[in-house]
Amino acid sequence: MPMDGKQIKHLNQQVRELRHATAKGQVFKQLDRLAGDLIEQTPRHPRTPIATVEDDAAFYDELRQMYEKLQDDQLDQVSDVWLLSLLDHFKVDDPAIRLNGCLMIFNALLANDLLTNDQLRLSFHYLAQNDILLGHIDEPKNRAVFGRATALSALASLLYADRAGYFFLQAYEVDRLVDLVAMILVMEKDTRGFVGEQGWAHMYAELANVLGELSQREELVRGDKVCLMALLLANYSRLTTPLIMGENEQLADYLVNLMNQHQVYRRYFLLALRNWRLRLRASRPQNAGNWHQIFNYRRLMQCLLMVNDLPEQIGKVILEQDDQNE
Structure with a gap:
């Protein structure tokens, strides 16, 4: 059985406790271990049926009409009912509808x-709903990932719109999203990129977009941003499939970008990096999953070194560690 409401509430409580302890500076040195423990101890469940969105020919016709009106600059408003139907179709399998239709039109609106x-x-x-x-x-990879990822993409756009001048979000709404993103980082394991038809x-690309937007939010304290970074690194280092x-x-x-905001983020990254390297050195690869962990690490370090404004201190540590393992 998948996680029920009680289990999600419990995980949310654990995430909030970790956020608050981080904000108070109580767990900085232990944060990498605590984040990893939370990820490893959160249960997985067998695959269950996924509800489908009804194939609605009338909606698809209206979607095409909306696109044409946008192209001709003839659209001045949409109804709440139609907007919700658009968002609901973020879950469909067909990328022509999900991405080239619904998400594109949402971003155009x-x-x-x-x-x-x-x-x-x-x-x-x-x-920003649990469902x-x-x-x-919390199940083996399945097609619900398309709805999760598309929703995250749209949320990143909404966060940017709010930051750029719309100013429609309240602090409690952003706080709720931080909890949800933290829970995603505890449970997400689907590393697929392009999936055929x-x-x-x-x-993980959409997570990067949302995390990037949250890192720009002034209402978030440094502890929140450190906690999200910690959960991302703990999640990433435990992946057994390739990115x-x-x-x-x-x-x-x-x-x-986050590390350039304040030294506390650089300090935490170095702490987590040291622990990550120790785990890799102590490991004895026995299967493909173990090797994926090693090569995921190498790919991320290589990408970090290619970012122009990587803090010099971070670059030196990465290169020194790579030299030690030549």
Whole structure:
């Protein structure tokens, strides 16, 4: 059985306790271990059926009409009902509908200032739901990842829109999203990039986008940002499948931008990096998953070294560690 409401509530409580302890400076040196323990101890579940979105020919016709109106600059508003239907179709398998249709039109509505502040908040609250962002996340890889990733992509756009001048989000709404992203980082394991006829999953690329936006939020204390970084690194270092479709470049950009904000992020990254290297040195690769952990590490370090404004101190440590393992 997948995680029920009680289990999700318990995980949310654990995440909040970790965030608060980090913000108070109580667990800095232990944070890497605590984040890893939380990831390893959160249970996985067998695959369960995934609810499908009904194939709605009328909606698809309207989607095409909306696109044509946008192209001709003839669209001035959309209804709440249609907007919710658009967001609901983020879950469909067909990338022509999910990505080239719904997500593209949603971003166009944002870019052209065609959503009211109420509709922006409606979109945010719809997407930032447990059922959408955590749906089937604790199960073996499945097609629910497409809905999770597309929702994250749209949330990153909404966060940027709010930061760029729309100012529709309240602090408690951003705080709730931080909890959800933290829970995703505890449970996510689907590293697939492009998936044949279903198009892009790219969950870790979308996580990088959302984490990058959250790192720019002034209402988040440094402890929140450190905690999110800690969970990302703990998650990444435990992946047993490869990230090879551009995710590492985006994750490296997020990490470097964050580390350049304040020395506390550089300090934590170095601490986590040292622990990560110790775990790798102590390991004895026995299977493909073990080797993927090693090569994922190398890919991320290489991407970090390629970012122009990587702090010099970080670059030296990465190169020194690589030299020691030649």
